Amino acid sequence: MVSEEQPRSARGNASRPDLLPVLLLVSVFVIATCGLIYELIAGTLASYLLGDSVTQFSTIIGTYLFAMGIGSWLSKYLDGALLKWFIRIEILVGLVGGWSAPLLFVLFEYVQSFRVVLYALVGLTGILVGLEIPLLMRILEGRYAFKDLVSRVFTFDYIGALLASLIFPLVLVPQLGLVRTSLFFGLLNLAVAAVVLYRFQDTRPYRRSFTLTMIVASMLMLAGFLGADRIMTYTESLAFQDKVIYSKTTQYQRIVLTRNAREWRLFLNGNLQFSSADEYRYHEALIHPAMQQNPAARRVLVLGGGDGLAVRELLKYPQLDAIRLVDLDPGMTQLFQQNEMLLALNQRSLLAPKVQVLNTDAFLFVRQDTSRYDLIVVDFPDPANYSIGKLYSTAFYSELDKLLSANGVVVVQSTSPYVARRSFWCIAHTLEAVGFQTMPYHAYVPSFGEWGYVLASRNRPLTSVHRAVRLPTGLRYINARTLADLTHFPTDMAELPTDINRLNNQALVRYFDDDWGPYSH
Amino acid sequence: MPTRRFFLHQTGLGLAGLLAGPWALESCRSTTAPIPIKGQLRGANQAVGHLLRGGTAFPAPTHEQHLDVLIIGGGIAGLSARRWLHRQGLSNTLLVELDEQTGGNSSHGQNAVSAYPWGAHYLPVPDPRNTELIDFLREVGTITGLADQGQPIYNEYHLCHDPQERLLIDGHWQEGLVPERGVPASDRAQLARFFALIDTLKQATGQDGRDAFAIPLDRSSADPTFRALDTISFADYLDQHGYTSPYLRWYLSYACRDDYGATPETVSAWAGLHYFAARKGKGRTQTGGLVAASDVLTWPQGNGFLLDHLRQSVDSPPEQPNLLTHHLAHAIQPHEHGVRVLCYNVAAKRTIAIQAKAVLLATPQVVTKSLLRPLAPDRAAFADQVHSAPWLVANLTVNSLPQGGGMPLCWDNVGYNTASVGYITANHQDVSDQPKRVITLYWPLTDAPPHEARQRAYRLTYADWVHRVLTELEALHPGVTPSVEQIDVQVWGHGMVAPTPGFVWGEARQQAMRSIGNQLFFAHSDLSGISLFEEAFYQGIRAAREIIQALHPSTHPV
């Protein structure tokens, strides 16, 4: 930046009388480009964030143009040192327009009525931009004949607009991204202000008073530009809708806990595991139908489920002697054994004397274990990759079979039969392929939607209708009537033929990918 | 509509990352010291083998031992013969192996992350008619029984887990190795025509009623229509039949280099087609799934799994071991009542003399040649014809592999038009989920004639190889170097025999298999002309049968 103490000769050159109009016309070109860019940024951003791009674009453009009108009208109230006003406005446009994109990204998460903020910001930018051209025309007034003035100013204005509309989609968004583009054009506005401020003699009296403002404003823009990555990472952390109250990267996964006024949510690698508001539905449906099949159960193995919520349900059966939980990630089980809030949620289940927690790989464990269990609860993440897919294979289920007592039952969480219908039935058929009789069923869990489970047993036909239902007291979802309803599958979730999931075909992961593909963008 | 998260990633983070990328890398480079890569160049057995080149003064024998059969060489062929002899009641045997462990080209290693192969790593599901092999696979638990129509039932843990193969082409990992991505229609048509040809050849039988292409290859038809294919090179055959698509030619070249360590210009058309047309495996999985010819059997230690079972199928009592490692057979002296063989104990630096009624040379031709030179110069001449291809195998421990676009990590991972034939993931068959991997890179050194490539390979240092291996891996996974913890490298100077035109069906090979004076017998995959587990296994059994016949002429061969 050129400072007051620069060699005189430089300033002497710049203050040649005929340079002023040329520089100002170049400014017209620059500010016209900037102006249109802000408009495009706001439109693009609104359609990304709010969807429905036709509506977003037309309302944003309308608001922006209207605000420019207001700006033009307001310009008549600006009197006195016009150049000084122009510099002020340029700095403001730079700050407001330049920061608009990052600001909108960040605020999107925080503010209730994002639209109000969006239109306010668009309106403010529009007004400021609307002031620019009338002011400039007034500054240039005496230097050209009116017809030349109008012709030149508007020529540059429209050329600038053309340039903006071409480079925005072709160069700026792909190369810089919205945040950097926005800040970059803010810097250009500041540059215009700086040129006017330091290149014209008329500005001499108030140069000093502007210096600090210029420095602060430029620093702000530069900081934003260089920190764009951080801003984006930060706004991404806000992609979890709520406040992140805990996050930890363990050897195996990233655990994130969020909360809002109503609930906590647990995310593993960004996938929702449960919401405290309705997890009881998921876990009651996981445990109680299985326990109805085998009321004499004494020993239970839980695979996965390091949150202890399935174990909480199991502990409602005093007849159980031993519950063994195998979860790969000590980070997970420790969190649910130590954090007070989570202990309240799982009712200290993982600390109960009957409960043994082992942190080891479930597949290795079941291959080596020689005990017998009356119930095995399989609560793994969905089969979204080939490593997890192995835990849903015939080979894995054959190992479970070896660990079951004579009347033993297995229950498997089996993804959504509505969204991933083929995946769900593939799990059921895979259990059947190793010789199990199965009872597929589903429950509605608002945070997840329709959710599926498969009960399996070697020796007994399974049924959801029981003569004597023996449910623990205090359940909030499962009762004798819901039990009977769970096994009914409406037509859109009804059974359909599938492959069997084997280690050498991983049919399930392929189904799952297809089924969920359309949902994960 | 893309979700918001998605959008942020696409336009913001992604591009910001792209822009920041160069600087980020730069700063990493300057601030963090490079992770030291551990590892070494293996090759002790090579040095021992080279003692045979002549001029070595071995100490005089300190003691003599008498027995029925001495087996020289503890590779698949030698161990297979040993197993067969013992099963047939011929148990007064001794096997000597120069290396500190048995294995030869099916050796394996182990580190904290996984076991891994040093050479052979898989066995295609065999033809159910290969009964000797099927029986062996039952012994080791790979086949768990037979289904109704006699189809083998395969242990699901031993079948290669899905996803099996991927190819990096056009900067993208596609599933499967046959190029598909960006392949023009005319090339696709040629690929389809080639595979249709293979389907026909798989079914084809000769006038003698035998399969045109079989494994073991000695069971293939003698029909001249098929044998004629052995007289021209595979490349010439492909030219003559209009198989010119660069994609098809890359794929076939990959296949020849992968299985024979040689290019289609070097191997015969018969061998080039055999690679595909002899695969006739089928069966079922334990839970009733179909097992097809394209399925393969593999283990973390590769065929080391089969090797260990072969070795353990015969008990070696510690007080009187019948298997000695670190023993180099260096002189063979036939006489009236048998054969005297001098074996040098590399560890103890002494020599023992073995008096045996029969000696089996289960050694590669390069060794057989040195041992026979004084006895049978004609056999030595045959050995000189053997095109034996040098290989480089590197085992790398990586704490992660940068995932490119497309198919995720598979068992076999190959790059289109790369110098190596790609890598396999040794712990692919692990059922537990481990972020760390051991990957085994295979590199047939086909850029020069074998002799030259071999000499060049021997001259390179560990540091040279690390550089080459990393360059090769970087082409598949840009930015992988910092994730590499360990690299061990092995040069196989005489890795495998290549079936050059005339080799498989020429008279010389038949001659080389024949015993000398009913005292010296021969078994090795070199004698098949194609280097496969099945061939080595078969060669061992064939030789064992001949030995039994020689020692007990009255018995009927089994």
Ligand SMILES: Cc1cc2nc3c(=O)[nH]c(=O)nc-3n(C[C@H](O)[C@H](O)[C@H](O)COP(=O)(O)OP(=O)(O)OC[C@H]3O[C@@H](n4cnc5c(N)ncnc54)[C@H](O)[C@@H]3O)c2cc1C
């Ligand atoms: C890099 C590579 C990859 C391969 N991959 C596969 C694969 O995936 N699948 C497959 O089926 N095949 C593969 N092969 C082929 C492999 O060669 C065969 O499967 C098989 O291991 C060959 O066994 P062999 O007994 O015939 O020979 P070798 O393995 O050569 O055995 C000969 C043995 O004799 C010993 N010996 C030599 N001289 C003496 C002496 N004077 N005294 C004592 N001992 C001696 C050697 O040390 C060696 O152990 C591969 C080969 C290589 C080189």
